[in-house]
């Protein structure tokens with residue numbers, strides 16, 4: 001397990017919309033398929049394709065998107081479309097790459113997934129159906145027919161560790177693997193503040209009202225556009241019920257059992273936070 005704090009915006013990444021005239025000697029292409037990346041594995045290490053390798057992977061570069069520079073290397077995003085990949089290239093989920101990419105790479109990967117998906121899903125105007133054109137300066141596409149402008153969609157969300165003293169509240173969903181528990185999370189609805197989302201989601205999922213919020217940090221890098229971590233405390237003896245398939249109030253002392261924290265950055269964060277508490 002890594003020792004870094006919760007993932008944050010990449011600090012050594014310089015974003016840009018237009019590629020420079022002279023590209024860096026080495027390039028990195030974040031080739032996206034759904035929530036995964038095309039990578040080549042060598043032992044525990046993974047490698048991203050370089051720009052020069054894309055034709056050999058059978059990938060069209062028509063929708064190639066420049067992302068910016070990471071450690072002086074130019075980075076691109078591209079949707080893999082239906083290209084059939086052959087060894088040694090394969091799609092690996094972002095979540096599974098969490099431990100194999102650096103924090104900066106993971107941040108750019110999250111950005112790449114969002115931008116590549118945006119490029120594919122906004123080829124046509126949602127207002128009049130005409131083809132859109134990519135803006136040369138801003139990260140957006142424009143419709144020349146009806147003047148609508150479309151920016152990449154972001155989906156703000158909250159994730160929260162609900163605590164009562166040394167206890168942490170985790171829940172399991174019907175869509176989780178058996179025995180998998182996580183902290184509570186949810187997407188912000190139109191017109192909601194993050195705090196309102198937090199209160200609503202916790203009540204919907206486990207049927208309790210929470211209070212005493214403490215903001216922890218933001219994470220815009222990753223897997224499901226996860227955004228904010230908060231910490232709340234509960235009054236003693238709060239009844240637990242709600243829509244989650246199952247609930248687990250973990251008596252964790254200073255540490256949540258490792259077997260309950262497998263698999264997600266948010267759960268690992270919960271473990272670190274409980275240890276720190």
Ligand SMILES: [Zn+2]
Pocket residue numbers: 125126127128129130143144145146147148
């Ligand atoms: Zn239009």
